[in-house]
Amino acid sequence: MYRRSNSHQTIFDFHLPFGGKLSADNRWVVLTELIPWDKTESEYAAIFEDSDLGCPGKSARVALGALIIKERLGTTDRETVDQIRENPYLQYFLGFSAYTDKPPFHHTSMVHFRKRFGQKTLAQINELIVANALNNQQEISSDASDVPPEADPPPPNQGKLIVDATCTPADVTYPTDLKLLNEAREKTEEIIDRMHVPFIGTRQKPRTYRQKARMDYLALAKQKKPGYRKIRKAIRKQLGYLNRNLKTIGDMASQGLLSNLDKRLYRLLLVSQELYRQQLWMYQNKYHSIEDRIVSLYQPHVRPIVRGKIKNPVEFGAKISISLVDGFSFVDVLSWDAYNESGDLKDQIESYHRRYGYYPEAVLADKIYRTRKNRADCKERGIRLSGPPLGRPKQITESTQKELQANKRQQRQDEKDRIAVEGKFGQGKRRFTLDRIMAKLAETSEAVIMVSFIVMNLEKILAGILLSLLHIWLEVYLSLGGAVRREDLAIRKPFGMASRHLLC
Numbered sequence: 001m002y003r004r005s006n007s008h009q010t011i012f013d014f015h016l017p018f019g020g021k022l023s024a025d026n027r028w029v030v031l032t033e034l035i036p037w038d039k040t041e042s043e044y045a046a047i048f049e050d051s052d053l054g055c056p057g058k059s060a061r062v063a064l065g066a067l068i069i070k071e072r073l074g075t076t077d078r079e080t081v082d083q084i085r086e087n088p089y090l091q092y093f094l095g096f097s098a099y100t101d102k103p104p105f106h107h108t109s110m111v112h113f114r115k116r117f118g119q120k121t122l123a124q125i126n127e128l129i130v131a132n133a134l135n136n137q138q139e140i141s142s143d144a145s146d147v148p149p150e151a152d153p154p155p156p157n158q159g160k161l162i163v164d165a166t167c168t169p170a171d172v173t174y175p176t177d178l179k180l181l182n183e184a185r186e187k188t189e190e191i192i193d194r195m196h197v198p199f200i201g202t203r204q205k206p207r208t209y210r211q212k213a214r215m216d217y218l219a220l221a222k223q224k225k226p227g228y229r230k231i232r233k234a235i236r237k238q239l240g241y242l243n244r245n246l247k248t249i250g251d252m253a254s255q256g257l258l259s260n261l262d263k264r265l266y267r268l269l270l271v272s273q274e275l276y277r278q279q280l281w282m283y284q285n286k287y288h289s290i291e292d293r294i295v296s297l298y299q300p301h302v303r304p305i306v307r308g309k310i311k312n313p314v315e316f317g318a319k320i321s322i323s324l325v326d327g328f329s330f331v332d333v334l335s336w337d338a339y340n341e342s343g344d345l346k347d348q349i350e351s352y353h354r355r356y357g358y359y360p361e362a363v364l365a366d367k368i369y370r371t372r373k374n375r376a377d378c379k380e381r382g383i384r385l386s387g388p389p390l391g392r393p394k395q396i397t398e399s400t401q402k403e404l405q406a407n408k409r410q411q412r413q414d415e416k417d418r419i420a421v422e423g424k425f426g427q428g429k430r431r432f433t434l435d436r437i438m439a440k441l442a443e444t445s446e447a448v449i450m451v452s453f454i455v456m457n458l459e460k461i462l463a464g465i466l467l468s469l470l471h472i473w474l475e476v477y478l479s480l481g482g483a484v485r486r487e488d489l490a491i492r493k494p495f496g497m498a499s500r501h502l503l504c
Contacts, residue, residue: 015098016088027462028089031068034461036128037061037095043121058105061095063113064125067447069093070110071432071455077110114439114447119334122450126457127355130328133461154358157382161352161360162324163369164421165333165341167305168434168449170317175295178231181238181279182217183297184272186210188245191265195249195257206248213241235283242276271300292337301442305338317437318449323348324421325355327460329453334446345374349383359383364418386414428452 011022011029022029037060044060069090070080081103084090088099096104173179189208196205220226220234249269252258261269275294282290294300295316305315321333321344332348333341345365353359362384363369370387378385388411394400428434432452439445 009092009095009097011092013097014088014092017099022089022092026089028093030462030465031458032093034129034132034458035064035068036125036132039128040064040125043124044116047116058109058113059095062104063116065094066105066110067113067117067451068455068458071448071451072458074433078107080110081105081107111444114444115441117447117450118443119331119446119450122447122454123331126330126450126454129454129461130330130457131355133328133457133464157359157361159325159352159356159358159360160362160364160417161349162364162418162421163321163332163341163345163348164324164366164418164425165319165321165344166425167307167315167319168317168437169315170296170299170302170445171436171438171440172296172299172302172316175316177235177279177282178217178220178238180275180294180297181235181242182213182221184275185213185238185242185245187265187268187297188242188249188272191261191269192245192248192252194265195252195260197260198257206252208245208248209241213238216241232283235279239276239280239283242272243280246273246276268297271297274300299440299442301336303336303338318445320449321348322421322424322453323352324424325352325360327420328457329421329424330355331450331453334449336442340368342369342371342374345369346377349377349381362386362414364414364421366418386418387411424456427456432456 011024014022016022041060044063048057066080066084069075069084070077073080073083075083084094085101085103091099091104094104189210192206192208196203199205216234216237220230223230226234258266271294275297278290278293282288293304295304296302302316302318305317305319307313307315318334318336319338319341320331320335321341323330323332330351332351333344345363349359349363359381360383363378364386367387370385372390375385375390388407394404396404425434432455433448434452437445437448439448
């Protein structure tokens with residue numbers, strides 16, 4: 001069951017029981033006007049069944065607003081609910097009509113909010129926010145074929161598109177074969193204990209040799225630098241213990257005891273079986289990699305992403321490809337499998353054309369994107385791809401000296417402009433939660449990543465509003481010879497309603 005909420009609320013409609021009114025220049029009041037709540041409501045309401053049964057679900061404004069609050073404040077789910085309960089501005093941001101000192105929802109509802117907002121929906125919300133910030137009120141179409149044909153010639157290429165990829169590490173410990181096998185062995189022992197509960201006191205529990213297996217694991221884990229043969233011997237022992245436990249679970253399952261397992265343990269059983277198959281194959285074939293390798297029992301969707309960098313040669317999480325335009329970032333690809341990001345460039349260019357109606361003048365990317373196919377695609381569309389051209393460098397002569405110097409200056413400038421995308425990654429990983437995704441499920445982790453970029457774009461808009469206000473204040477200050485009145489500043493209205501509120 002779902003009931004639509006009123007998205008056209010103002011600060012004058014919000015009731016404070018202790019008197020007074022909300023301040024129009026508060027950051028959460030300004031943020032309220034930057035988010036397209038109506039379109040978000042339409043996408044969110046489609047998730048619920050058309051039925052009058054059950055308790056009404058929380059509105060889209062409450063769900064998305066809570067995720068934005070959590071990401072912007074950097075709090076946990078429980079702390080986010082406490083912050084909302086204590087702060088009337090946060091309650092207004094969520095669309096409440098009056099202040100209440102009761103928790104708006106249970107903190108476990110945050111998990112359901114992340115599940116309901118899919119990757120595609122959050123990407124559309126992000127584009128709508130950017131479009132509103134750029135005073136573009138036209139709805140962004142998700143399919144380029146929906147755009148009507150233009151009678152006029154296409155506009156010339158404009159702007160710069162900066163693309164890059166990175167990994168968003170998940171909250172998992174550094175996986176080793178021995179550690180994973182030991183953890184799977186412990187979980188299968190827990191499963192055996194749970195399946196044996198109905199026969200306590202009447203039947204002897206199957207033997208698992210857990211104490212001996214634990215000692216064998218610690219004998220190697222406590223060594224500072226164990227050798228290759230010792231590691232293989234310890235892995236072989238843990239494979240034997242795990243195989244014995246899985247056979248025992250199979251015998252108990254044939255007696256109909258799987259019903260004693262809850263959802264969590266049954267899921268761990270399936271993951272442990274696949275982990276044993278992978279580890280056994282790598283042990284027998286003396287390999288250290290396998291397709292869809294499991295690196296975490298609780299997050300089996302996480303894959304190793306080889307980056308080849310000194311600090312983090314291998315990271316474990318989702319790989320994302322983003323495009324950056326005028327400081328606004330868009331997540332174009334989000335995948336849990338390792339892939340070559342150079343194949344995303346063509347789609348990123350077409351997405352730029354869909355958003356702005358023209359192709360970029362230049363694409364700034366690192367060396368991995370400069371393939372022959374990407375060069376040909378950019379040349380066909382009249383786009384300049386950063387970096388040196390293919391082939392042997394030209395000899396410096398009197399006729400080519402000026403051209404080569406201009407190309408060198410252009411390449412240097414492109415490298416400077418491309419720093420912005422590295423700064424965006426740094427902002428997401430140092431200021432927000434992209435450095436460690438604490439969500440455990442694949443869909444909830446994707447929601448956390450997408451919301452992080454939404455919040456970063458909102459921060460960009462707020463910074464632009466503040467910069468515009470400072471510029472206007474300086475102009476008025478100089479024009480009045482240093483004397484500025486409040487009513488003089490309130491006349492100017494940059495960035496629509498948001499800046500007018502900040503000026504009041």
